[in-house]
Amino acid sequence: MKFEFSDLTVRFGSQVVLDKLTETIEGKALAIIGPSGGGKSTLLRVLGGLLPANEGKFALNGTWVDNNAQRLNEYRKQIGFVFQSNGLFPHLTALKNITLPLIHTFGMDKITAEKKAMDLMERFGLEDSSHKYPSQLSGGQQQRIAIIRAIAIEPKLLLLDEPTSALDPELAYEVLSMLKQLVESGVELVIVTHHLGFASNACDTVMYMDEFGIGEFGKTEELLRAPKTERLQRFISKILSI
Amino acid sequence: MIWDSLSSLTEMRMKRIFSWLGVFLIIASFLVFSAVKANVNFDFTQMWAYRIRFYQGFVLTVQISLFSMLLSLILGALVVLARRSRWMIIKDLAAAYVEIIRGTPLLVQIIFFYYIIGTAWGLSNRFVAGVIILSVFEGAYISEIIRGGVNSIESKQMEIARSIGLTKLKMFRLVLLPQLIIRIIPAIAGQFASVIKDSSLLSTIAIIELMQVTKEITATNYSTYYTSYIVLAVLYLLLTFPVSMLSRWLERSNRYEI
Numbered sequence: 030m031k032f033e034f035s036d037l038t039v040r041f042g043s044q045v046v047l048d049k050l051t052e053t054i055e056g057k058a059l060a061i062i063g064p065s066g067g068g069k070s071t072l073l074r075v076l077g078g079l080l081p082a083n084e085g086k087f088a089l090n091g092t093w094v095d096n097n098a099q100r101l102n103e104y105r106k107q108i109g110f111v112f113q114s115n116g117l118f119p120h121l122t123a124l125k126n127i128t129l130p131l132i133h134t135f136g137m138d139k140i141t142a143e144k145k146a147m148d149l150m151e152r153f154g155l156e157d158s159s160h161k162y163p164s165q166l167s168g169g170q171q172q173r174i175a176i177i178r179a180i181a182i183e184p185k186l187l188l189l190d191e192p193t194s195a196l197d198p199e200l201a202y203e204v205l206s207m208l209k210q211l212v213e214s215g216v217e218l219v220i221v222t223h224h225l226g227f228a229s230n231a232c233d234t235v236m237y238m239d240e241f242g243i244g245e246f247g248k249t250e251e252l253l254r255a256p257k258t259e260r261l262q263r264f265i266s267k268i269l270s271i
Numbered sequence: 272m273i274w275d276s277l278s279s280l281t282e283m284r285m286k287r288i289f290s291w292l293g294v295f296l297i298i299a300s301f302l303v304f305s306a307v308k309a310n311v312n313f314d315f316t317q318m319w320a321y322r323i324r325f326y327q328g329f330v331l332t333v334q335i336s337l338f339s340m341l342l343s344l345i346l347g348a349l350v351v352l353a354r355r356s357r358w359m360i361i362k363d364l365a366a367a368y369v370e371i372i373r374g375t376p377l378l379v380q381i382i383f384f385y386y387i388i389g390t391a392w393g394l395s396n397r398f399v400a401g402v403i404i405l406s407v408f409e410g411a412y413i414s415e416i417i418r419g420g421v422n423s424i425e426s427k428q429m430e431i432a433r434s435i436g437l438t439k440l441k442m443f444r445l446v447l448l449p450q451l452i453i454r455i456i457p458a459i460a461g462q463f464a465s466v467i468k469d470s471s472l473l474s475t476i477a478i479i480e481l482m483q484v485t486k487e488i489t490a491t492n493y494s495t496y497y498t499s500y501i502v503l504a505v506l507y508l509l510l511t512f513p514v515s516m517l518s519r520w521l522e523r524s525n526r527y528e529i
Contacts, residue, residue: 079434102436110434115427120449130435133445178435 030186030217031055032076036085039071046071049085052243056234058212059219060227060249064264067239069221070113070190076219077188078105089186106134109179109187114195116175117163123150123170124159127178135182149177153207169200173207180216187211187218194223205231225268229253237261306497317495318502321488328484329506335401335480336467336510342406343466344459347413351421354414365414372411377472380408385476401473401480409466416462420455421447453522460518464511471507481506 037050046068061069074080076087081096088094094104117126124146131142150156153173163171172192179187189208193201205224209231212218222228228235229249236246237260244260245252256262306313318325353365372380384404385397394400424447432442474483485503489496 077434079430102433102438105434106436108434112427112431112434115425116431118428118431118446118450120453129445130437133441134436182435 031090033088037082037087038084039075040083048242050242054236054246057217058232059234059236060232061221061236061238062228063238069238073188073190073221077108077110107185109182109184111175111179111189111192113191117171119163122160122162123174126174127181130182145181149181167200168196169203172204176207187216189218189220191221311497313498315498318498324484328479328481332470332480335470338402339405339409339466340463343409343413346406346410347417350414351417369411369414372408377408377469378475380404381472381475397476397478401478405470409462412462416455416458420451423454424450456521457518460514464514467510468507
């Protein structure tokens with residue numbers, strides 16, 4: 030994937046969250062790291078077409094995206110988005126959660142959609158959960174179903190907003206190892222995460238972001254081993270000290 | 272094992288039946304005791320003579336209630352839409368409607384609407400007027416129930432729906448509506464029971480529904496005063512009880528959160 034940002038600006042009231050972001054970032058799996066309140070989730074929601082930028086624009090793989098509602102909806106169809114938590118529809122079973130976009134956004138027939146959903150659930154060992162409602166699933170299972178829903182549509186790109194932050198370590202591991210598997214099978218993704226381990230094991234590119242904007246980005250190995258900016262050095266040593 | 276759980280199930284059921292029997296006995300003996308103490312004589316045999324009039328009143332109450340439930344539901348939903356309108360005047364109009372209707376007694380509204388507005392606009396059909404008045408009254412409450420239900424569905428759900436590329440109409444049909452219905456069913460059923468009971472106030476404008484039938488019977492034959500009203504109460508219970516049972520059943524069969 031290749032993202033180009035041009036003067037990307039997002040404000041909430043008088044608070045400027047993204048300030049004229051201009052950058053070009055390439056990679057197969059991009060981890061966005063940094064302290065809370067640094068605009069990581071905001072940027073991800075902009076990239077997912079869920080939050081229109083106040084100013085500026087961005088391009089995915091050379092195609093510029095603007096704020097036209099219809100074009101934005103077309104753009105969203107190419108993106109799989111996974112939320113922090115409670116990202117499923119509570120009134121639908123796991124299976125129906127996965128088939129809903131296939132049937133109602135992409136016009137797939139019910140039988141094909143269900144077959145596809147079941148195949149994916151089997152691949153990730155979740156076939157027993159197919160007829161359960163989200164409230165009957167563990168947090169880790171919920172997130173994995175949400176990931177399956179996002180990849181079932183065969184998106185150009187998978188976006189994940191701190192998908193493990195609400196989970197205890199064991200369940201977080203389930204989710205992260207599934208994501209690692211996906212990356213290895215060629216799925217491209219952008220993930221906002223606090224797991225530096227996951228970032229260094231599964232992602233080829235890392236971007237550091239804080240309240241002053243994009244600090245630095247580059248190949249994971251170089252960036253995490255030898256951070257250039259003091260901001261990133263401090264952030265990494267803080268996380269590793271716990 | 273199976274027999275054990277089966278017998279414990281029947282045991283539970285027996286306990287329930289005995290409990291309800293006990294409740295019935297407590298209420299019945301309290302009422303009978305009070306009646307004896309107040310020296311009231313119940314003679315239900317006289318009631319048989321009025322069966323046809325009671326039946327006619329019952330049918331009219333059912334008709335008024337059914338039409339009013341439907342109309343108030345439509346009105347309530349429209350008011351919710353109006354309160355989310357882009358135009359301030361429509362928003363405020365809807366808010367004023369809800370406040371005025373909920374802030375004044377139904378009896379006042381019936382008299383005001385029927386004798387002033389009804390007369391002014393040439394609405395002389397009592398049945399139609401009664402249904403409209405009752406619907407306007409209940410619609411205000413129903414709109415608040417629906418509004419509360421819509422607000423209780425997290426905006427997150429809409430964002431998820433957007434993230435998977437659903438159109439606005441599909442978001443409404445596949446995400447909002449099914450969750451909304453499950454959440455508001457108990458409150459709506461309670462309001463429907465109120466519709467049935469509140470329809471009794473339409474007797475004020477001489478609609479011959481159950482209450483008016485009872486008023487007329489007791490006016491001509493004073494000795495049936497208490498027994499008529501007991502029959503009336505039982506007939507209302509016959510209508511409201513199924514509504515509450517139905518709502519409980521719907522609530523159970525649609526539950527997805529455990």
